[in-house]
Amino acid sequence: MVVKLAVDGLSFSYDSQPVLNEVTLAIDPGEIATIIGPNGSGKSTFLRCLARILLPAQGVIYLDGRNITNLSGRSLATLLGYVPQEGTKVFPLTVYEAVLLGRRPYITWAVGQKDRRVVEEILRFLQLEPLAGKPLTNLSGGEKQRVMIARALAQEPKILLLDEPTSNLDIRHQLEVLGILESLARKKNMTVLMVLHDLNLAARSSQKLVLLHQGRIFASGSPQVVLTPENIRTVYDVEARVRQDDLGVQVLPISPANGRAKL
Amino acid sequence: MMRSSLAGGNAPGKAERDFYARLTSHKILTIILLSLALLAVLGIALGLGSANISWEDFWQVFKGAVSPAPASQETGSKLARTVIINLRLPRALLATLAGCSLAGAGAMMQGILRNPLADPYILGISAGASFGAALAVVLGLGKLAGFTLAQGYVVVASAFTFGLLATFIIYGLASLRALAPETLVLAGVALGYLFSAGVSLLKYLSSHEELRELTLWLMGGLAGAKWQSLFLLFPVCLAALAFLWRSSWDLNALGAGEEVAANLGVNLGRLRRNGAVGASLLASATVTFTGIIGFVGLVAPHLGRFLVGSDHRYLIPASCLLGAILLLLADTLARTVASPIEIPVGVITSLIGVPFFLSLLFRERRRWWS
Numbered sequence: 295m296v297v298k299l300a301v302d303g304l305s306f307s308y309d310s311q312p313v314l315n316e317v318t319l320a321i322d323p324g325e326i327a328t329i330i331g332p333n334g335s336g337k338s339t340f341l342r343c344l345a346r347i348l349l350p351a352q353g354v355i356y357l358d359g360r361n362i363t364n365l366s367g368r369s370l371a372t373l374l375g376y377v378p379q380e381g382t383k384v385f386p387l388t389v390y391e392a393v394l395l396g397r398r399p400y401i402t403w404a405v406g407q408k409d410r411r412v413v414e415e416i417l418r419f420l421q422l423e424p425l426a427g428k429p430l431t432n433l434s435g436g437e438k439q440r441v442m443i444a445r446a447l448a449q450e451p452k453i454l455l456l457d458e459p460t461s462n463l464d465i466r467h468q469l470e471v472l473g474i475l476e477s478l479a480r481k482k483n484m485t486v487l488m489v490l491h492d493l494n495l496a497a498r499s500s501q502k503l504v505l506l507h508q509g510r511i512f513a514s515g516s517p518q519v520v521l522t523p524e525n526i527r528t529v530y531d532v533e534a535r536v537r538q539d540d541l542g543v544q545v546l547p548i549s550p551a552n553g554r555a556k557l
Numbered sequence: 558m559m560r561s562s563l564a565g566g567n568a569p570g571k572a573e574r575d576f577y578a579r580l581t582s583h584k585i586l587t588i589i590l591l592s593l594a595l596l597a598v599l600g601i602a603l604g605l606g607s608a609n610i611s612w613e614d615f616w617q618v619f620k621g622a623v624s625p626a627p628a629s630q631e632t633g634s635k636l637a638r639t640v641i642i643n644l645r646l647p648r649a650l651l652a653t654l655a656g657c658s659l660a661g662a663g664a665m666m667q668g669i670l671r672n673p674l675a676d677p678y679i680l681g682i683s684a685g686a687s688f689g690a691a692l693a694v695v696l697g698l699g700k701l702a703g704f705t706l707a708q709g710y711v712v713v714a715s716a717f718t719f720g721l722l723a724t725f726i727i728y729g730l731a732s733l734r735a736l737a738p739e740t741l742v743l744a745g746v747a748l749g750y751l752f753s754a755g756v757s758l759l760k761y762l763s764s765h766e767e768l769r770e771l772t773l774w775l776m777g778g779l780a781g782a783k784w785q786s787l788f789l790l791f792p793v794c795l796a797a798l799a800f801l802w803r804s805s806w807d808l809n810a811l812g813a814g815e816e817v818a819a820n821l822g823v824n825l826g827r828l829r830r831n832g833a834v835g836a837s838l839l840a841s842a843t844v845t846f847t848g849i850i851g852f853v854g855l856v857a858p859h860l861g862r863f864l865v866g867s868d869h870r871y872l873i874p875a876s877c878l879l880g881a882i883l884l885l886l887a888d889t890l891a892r893t894v895a896s897p898i899e900i901p902v903g904v905i906t907s908l909i910g911v912p913f914f915l916s917l918l919f920r921e922r923r924r925w926w927s
């Protein structure tokens with residue numbers, strides 16, 4: 295089954311401070327889309343609204359034509375997996391238990407055969423098998439991020455939302471995580487929507503970029519369309535050189551625009 | 558089809574299943590061993606005391622109580638029987654139940670607040686409950702000793718009301734702004750002082766007889782244990798513990814973070830509300846019959862986490878058993894170490910608990926909040 299994600303006129307405000315304004319968007323199944331934009335442009339808020347962690351003031355989010363506000367918590371959890379920015383873990387679980395949490399929407403009390411099979415497949419897919427018995431606190435940043443993704447995958451979602459999945463990772467682990475997402479989209483036809491800060495990583499890994507500016511979509515489309523020097527100057531206030539080669543679009547930031555912040 | 562599924566599927570799958578089976582069987586084994594340890598400690602608690610009863614007499618009473626034969630008059634001395642059945646047994650069972658309840662409440666509070674320092678005593682819930690119970694006594698609505706069942710429930714209800722009030726103040730503070738764990742503890746301590754001041758005021762206002770009763774009770778003791786209080790406490794605590802245990806998966810999900818829990822379909826508001834009510838009920842009902850006993854609710858869940866990990870399906874029963882063992886040992890020590898003089902059990906649990914609490918606060922700080 296493939297599920298289409300559509301957002302229609304989404305608005306959200308924190309204490310009458312508007313954060314998102316009339317955001318409308320559609321993402322095809324099997325597509326990797328990345329939300330980019332400067333700090334405070336509403337990227338994470340948008341993702342949290344999609345995961346129904348925040349309730350939008352206006353607008354509707356459709357999963358396969360169904361309004362998500364009409365879905366039960368459990369059935370939403372089986373459609374949509376959300377990986378937040380590194381969460382705090384007060385009481386560390388082992389890797390196996392942490393991934394098993396993703397089965398919570400399917401479990402009432404006992405852990406069944408299918409739950410174990412799903413967890414074991416995901417552990418193998420993300421090469422976490424040797425770590426299964428380790429507590430999360432003993433893992434490196436890259437390993438932790440893979441566990442977080444594994445947990446979301448254990449929900450067997452059709453759509454994966456990730457909030458800055460590459461932050462705090464070195465470049466090798468950044469590429470590793472993005473490689474995982476690419477193979478999920480390609481092999482399992484999963485829809486991936488994430489927030490990234492790094493424009494080059496975003497351009498490399500996504501078919502579609504969504505550039506947010508002050509709570510509105512400023513531009514969206516292929517990396518070539520979105521990442522122009524003009525767009526970057528307007529939205530980020532930065533002069534940048536944009537190059538095109540066999541690996542796609544590359545952005546080289548030069549200096550803050552308008553000579554501001556010249557110290 | 559049937560054959561292949563019975564055979565356990567493919568080889569790598571089998572290895573993983575074995576891994577999970579090993580993981581859980583270790584936990585279940587630990588819980589069984591803890592249950593056996595509790596029974597052993599119960600036996601010791603029944604056998605030791607200021608009345609000198611030989612183990613032979615003890616065995617006779619035990620046999621008389623277990624066997625259905627009505628020949629119990631002959632078995633064991635009559636004194637031994639009276640001491641064990643009417644004094645030591647209710648006291649030991651009260652210690653078991655109170656330890657269980659405090660540990661269960663502690664595990665729940667730590668889970669819903671995601672705070673390793675949470676405990677009904679430290680967060681001021683016990684102090685709130687003691688104020689409620691004292692208020693009922695001073696107003697003449699109920700009594701702490703020699704009460705009827707109805708009077709007992711009035712005291713419990715009053716303790717529960719104020720224990721719950723304390724919980725919701727703490728919870729309100731925690732959700733108002735993301736308070737640091739230490740700040741929450743400070744707020745709890747402050748709240749505890751407020752309710753203690755209230756209790757002091759009640760003591761000042763109360764009559765001589767009530768005052769004596771209140772003072773003894775507030776020191777935290779199990780000396781007044783009666784079968785009657787057990788009959789009252791048992792159903793309340795059992796129901797609350799079962800209720801909390803059922804939310805294990807939700808607590809596990811919350812342990813991974815609020816956003817993760819929300820994404821996994823956990824109703825956070827309901828979980829927190831139910832958890833707060835259940836934990837307050839456990840702590841308040843216990844306080845009504847034992848006075849304030851500190852630190853069991855803090856120490857037991859941490860020991861439990863050390864033994865069976867953070868999965869609440871196993872953590873809650875393990876913590877309850879550990880709490881029961883700890884309180885039973887502490888009470889046996891309190892009765893026997895300076896026999897025939899009795900040390901308040903709260904003193905012993907504080908002697909164990911305070912160093913533990915301080916080590917948590919300082920030494921383990923990095924591990925939990927890095």
